[in-house]
Amino acid sequence: xxxxxxxxxxxxxxxxxxxxxxxxxxxxxxxxxxxxxxxxxxxxxxxxxxxxxxxxxxxxxxxxxxxxxxxxxxxxxxxxxxxxxxxxxxxxxxxxxxxxxxxxxxxxxxxxxxxxxxxx
Numbered sequence: 001x002x003x004x005x006x007x008x009x010x011x012x013x014x015x016x017x018x019x020x021x022x023x024x025x026x027x028x029x030x031x032x033x034x035x036x037x038x039x040x041x042x043x044x045x046x047x048x049x050x051x052x053x054x055x056x057x058x059x060x061x062x063x064x065x066x067x068x069x070x071x072x073x074x075x076x077x078x079x080x081x082x083x084x085x086x087x088x089x090x091x092x093x094x095x096x097x098x099x100x101x102x103x104x105x106x107x108x109x110x111x112x113x114x115x116x117x118x119x120x
Contacts, residue, residue: 003021003025037083040085043065043087044064048061054078057075065086072085085112
């Protein structure tokens, strides 16, 4: 989100992205990418940042990550000019969630792959 590594806590976990970094970089970068029509929202910080201003998707900005990802179908039917697709952050902490939610790999990932391939 901040285009930089924010550092780690005393226990070795990643710190959250720094607000000033994401505001600075996203505000300058996204206007330069007018043809960008697919945005992968990796983790809760990306989801909250990118969805807060979108009328049809803003309800997801404050929901728990698993609720947002579980409702992935809503993102395909949004009225946004960009397709936003939420994803859990790739972390060892999410292994339990992935094992518990087999639909993610069986249903959602094939759709995600298809959307990416359309744009190559």
